Amino acid sequence: MTRAARIAVVGGSIAGCAGALAAAEAAPQASVVVFERSAGALRDRGAGIAIHRDRFAELAAAGFLDASLPGFHAESRRWYTREGAAEVPAMGKPLAAHPFPFTSHNWGQLYRYLRERLPERVEYRPDTRIVEVKPTPSGAELTLADGGSESFDLVLGADGYRSVVREAMFPGITPEYAGYLCWRGLGDMNRIKGLPEEAFFTVGIATGHLIAYPIPADEDGGTRLNWALFSTVPPELTPDFTTATSLPPGAVSESLLDHLETLISTQLPPFWADAVRTTAREDVFIQPMYDLQAPAFAQGRLLLIGDSGAVSRPHAAAGALKALQDAAALADLWRQTPDATDVAGLDGLDGLARRYDAVRRPAGHAVVALSRRIGQAQVRQVPDWAAFGEAELSAWQAALTQAPDGTIMGGRPL
């Protein structure tokens, strides 16, 4: 006798919603439950996401994105620095501009877009934390924070960088601190005048760089400036980041906020310093930078999608994309796997997991490696920005952001 497979998705953010969508579409008979520990709207903490337009088109063809997702098209990436300019122009010394076919999106809108596309038969349970995952020969048992437990035939671990699903697969494998921080915020475009249109901006500083680009506002139809300042930090100011964490608005120490002010007032050209200061101090948040490559993306009936399997620094602009690609690839493999939609086909589910690992592990690891390489070159061993000529900077970027395995800025083709 056959019965429909029971599929759990742990984590209900980008990877979780996309993974649930993949499962619901590829296995229409299966029951799909998403467990999300947050009770409130996830959008409250979101900022900007950049997606390469070729990668967007692939995901649109796979049915995971479409043009209704708001976004701003950019054509170029413009580089500046304050260093070396005798008279500092307001935006800094222009170093280079090169083609950059990315569209900027709002994280909260992307999340809602995916969440709203979940069919009704997907059960999304907010405020439900999974505290333990126990693999069994035919699936896994999940323990909920309220003490209850439920059994599933397949578990998608979409629970981010501190994944409990990954912990069940590979105890002790955790994100590794990369040695620097990213201060982030949303600037008020009503107070930022003269920003060139259709561009992403990078400003080189002695201890790292700033990136900035306009994104659609989540709430009022307007525009915000998404900015992220990557910098190494004096050891005496650095809390212990060995256990992976992030510091949301309100949780950033006064000393780290003061250090941000020191960096922007001493290293950024005035235009960019003022742009960053349009973000209220209490709204600034910090992401310490981490790298993680899970040894496998599947083990038994546990699969990892998104950040649970691979955490990449944001430099390659591929974190959210990687999560969406994981889900799209899973859906595709699922459709090709006979017997994976009901538990009569145990080999089907096991084969699906193995094939998913073979396809997505190398892709995830490659994005982590490329992001690490960019971070080393742009933050850990900062170049002499002011010494770059335009052609030289563009050539350096092109070489830096293309890995021999075909992974490029914006991720790897699906």
Ligand SMILES: Cc1cc2nc3c(=O)[nH]c(=O)nc-3n(C[C@H](O)[C@H](O)[C@H](O)COP(=O)(O)OP(=O)(O)OC[C@H]3O[C@@H](n4cnc5c(N)ncnc54)[C@H](O)[C@@H]3O)c2cc1C
């Ligand atoms: C609120 C929020 C805002 C973000 N904003 C941005 C942004 O602006 N720009 C950007 O580039 N990236 C952002 N990210 C990160 C980005 O979403 C991820 O890097 C990428 O999209 C991969 O997503 P993910 O779903 O794998 O991981 P995450 O987005 O980290 O999602 C993991 C989810 O799992 C849930 N979870 C974790 N543990 C458990 C558990 N034990 N039980 C149940 N649920 C659990 C978490 O609450 C979370 O919703 C944000 C993440 C979050 C959660």
